Amino acid sequence: xxxxxxxxxxxxxxxxxxxxxxxxxxxxxxxxxxxxxxxxxxxxxxxxxxxxxxxxxxxxxxxxxxxxxxxxxxxxxxxxxxxxxxxxxxxxxxxxxxxxxxxxxxxxxxxxxxxxxxxxxxxxxxxxxxxxxxxxxxxxxxxxxxxxxxxxxxxxxxxxxxxxxxxxxxxxxxxxxxxxxxxxxxxxxxxxxxxxxxxxxxxxxxxxxxxxxxxxx
Amino acid sequence: xxxxxxxxxxxxxxxxxxxxxxxxxxxxxxxxxxxxxxxxxxxxxxxxxxxxxxxxxxxxxxxxxxxxxxxxxxxxxxxxxxxxxxxxxxxxxxxxxxxxxxxxxxxxxxxxxxxxxxxxxxxxxxxxxxxxxxxxxxxxxxxxxxxxxxxxxxxxxxxxxxxxxxxxxxxxxxxxxxxxxxxxxxxxxxxxxxxxxxxxxxxxxxxxxxxxxxxxx
DNA sequence: ATCCCCCTCCGCCGCACGGGGGAGACCGGC
DNA sequence: GCCGGTCTCCCCCGTGCGGCGGAGGGGGAT
Numbered sequence: 001x002x003x004x005x006x007x008x009x010x011x012x013x014x015x016x017x018x019x020x021x022x023x024x025x026x027x028x029x030x031x032x033x034x035x036x037x038x039x040x041x042x043x044x045x046x047x048x049x050x051x052x053x054x055x056x057x058x059x060x061x062x063x064x065x066x067x068x069x070x071x072x073x074x075x076x077x078x079x080x081x082x083x084x085x086x087x088x089x090x091x092x093x094x095x096x097x098x099x100x101x102x103x104x105x106x107x108x109x110x111x112x113x114x115x116x117x118x119x120x121x122x123x124x125x126x127x128x129x130x131x132x133x134x135x136x137x138x139x140x141x142x143x144x145x146x147x148x149x150x151x152x153x154x155x156x157x158x159x160x161x162x163x164x165x166x167x168x169x170x171x172x173x174x175x176x177x178x179x180x181x182x183x184x185x186x187x188x189x190x191x192x193x194x195x196x197x198x199x200x201x202x203x204x205x206x207x208x209x210x211x212x213x214x215x216x217x
Numbered sequence: 218x219x220x221x222x223x224x225x226x227x228x229x230x231x232x233x234x235x236x237x238x239x240x241x242x243x244x245x246x247x248x249x250x251x252x253x254x255x256x257x258x259x260x261x262x263x264x265x266x267x268x269x270x271x272x273x274x275x276x277x278x279x280x281x282x283x284x285x286x287x288x289x290x291x292x293x294x295x296x297x298x299x300x301x302x303x304x305x306x307x308x309x310x311x312x313x314x315x316x317x318x319x320x321x322x323x324x325x326x327x328x329x330x331x332x333x334x335x336x337x338x339x340x341x342x343x344x345x346x347x348x349x350x351x352x353x354x355x356x357x358x359x360x361x362x363x364x365x366x367x368x369x370x371x372x373x374x375x376x377x378x379x380x381x382x383x384x385x386x387x388x389x390x391x392x393x394x395x396x397x398x399x400x401x402x403x404x405x406x407x408x409x410x411x412x413x414x415x416x417x418x419x420x421x422x423x424x425x426x427x428x429x430x431x432x433x434x
Numbered sequence: 435a436t437c438c439c440c441c442t443c444c445g446c447c448g449c450a451c452g453g454g455g456g457a458g459a460c461c462g463g464c
Numbered sequence: 465g466c467c468g469g470t471c472t473c474c475c476c477c478g479t480g481c482g483g484c485g486g487a488g489g490g491g492g493a494t
Contacts, residue, residue: 372469397471400474400475
């Protein structure tokens with residue numbers, strides 16, 4: 001059975017139980033570990049090597065952000081970390097982005113959204129930031145002009161290329177816009193496809209929309 | 218938080234009543250004003266400042282297009298105007314685009330589509346047009362003569378294909394899903410591209426998102 | 435000083451894609 | 465009856481795309 005292996009990290013048992021019930025109801029998911037503290041989360045993840053970690057922000061010992069940082073700092077292909085929090089107006093959003101989280105979810109999100117989110121980050125390696133926190137993320141991003149949060153996965157240039165891809169331009173046209181050669185654009189496109197785990201530019205654009213990387217007017 | 222505030226402008230009382238019933242059934246919408254003529258629409262909108270205006274085209278005194286023009290010409294963040302008409306091959310489509318309407322709906326649209334449309338334009342400021350007329354928008358904005366063939370709506374099959382395109386499938390995969398040959402899919406894709414006035418499948422998917430034909434989670 | 439990542443570019447190659455034709459069948463309307 | 469629209473499928477053909485492997489330079493990290 002090679003479903004999506006998930007680890008839950010939350011200090012409240014009831015929350016973990018609720019998440020477990022939701023996820024175990026899906027045929028393609030299984031919860032392979034739980035943690036009640038940040039340090040526990042790190043060790044559990046290192047032990048069971050899950051595909052996705054649902055990481056609460058507020059936890060004893062070390063918080064979810066630091067735990068995420070350590071997990072993703074291990075090197076190699078780490079799990080996708082989806083940061084879960086209660087309040088949408090807290091600054092953890094930016095921190096989550098900075099340390100390389102793949103997604104951000106609110107605890108009040110519908111169960112359906114939760115499983116969809118897990119599936120998306122597990123499958124396509126997309127960045128997943130729902131509409132609820134998009135404005136927030138953008139606000140923080142504006143406050144820190146030189147620190148595009150997505151740099152963890154997509155490089156700055158790759159992000160540029162993806163944005164232009166999402167306007168329907170060809171590689172040659174993107175090259176013209178960026179003032180580089182077509183071969184360079186091809187390289188960046190290849191990078192985007194690899195990092196987002198999709199097949200072609202069309203799927204990349206879809207992922208950009210679905211993840212909130214860009215949003216419709 | 219009264220939800221989405223809507224003004225109805227239509228010279229037929231029954232139509233207004235029908236729309237009101239449909240919209241009031243939604244917990245997140247409320248009809249805050251009605252108008253039976255174009256001039257009335259302008260004054261009502263200025264008075265109640267709604268989020269969305271459902272604007273009939275044919276109305277006494279001044280028509281819906283001119284009324285829309287005046288409303289959106291007021292400056293500042295005006296409401297989203299969705300132009301409603303009976304016929305789809307109406308030349309009013311172009312006029313609606315020109316004066317800055319946010320959407321275009323047919324009166325025979327299902328109630329479900331109506332509320333979805335209102336919600337969409339209110340929430341995301343999307344342009345809501347049948348994919349068929351999207352290419353027109355760009356060309357018309359550039360001041361170029363709009364070619365009539367594009368005003369034709371997508372056929373049911375073409376809509377199916379577009380939806381599948383927007384999930385990132387190749388032509389061959391779409392063919393498999395629909396149980397037809399690859400050549401058939403190519404035909405439908407060609408139809409979609411022609412009618413939406415775009416160049417390739419990626420732009421078609423973008424148009425689908427931007428037009429509200431499909432929407433991200 | 436060394437390593438690693440990023441940006442830049444090169445060639446080759448297979449293939450999906452899209453344009454431009456067309457054709458037969460069905461169905462509804464004039 | 466005929467015609468217009470839709471759905472189905474066929475051909476050829478050019479090309480943009482994406483995978484592959486490589487290369488050189490710059491800059492940050494340790």
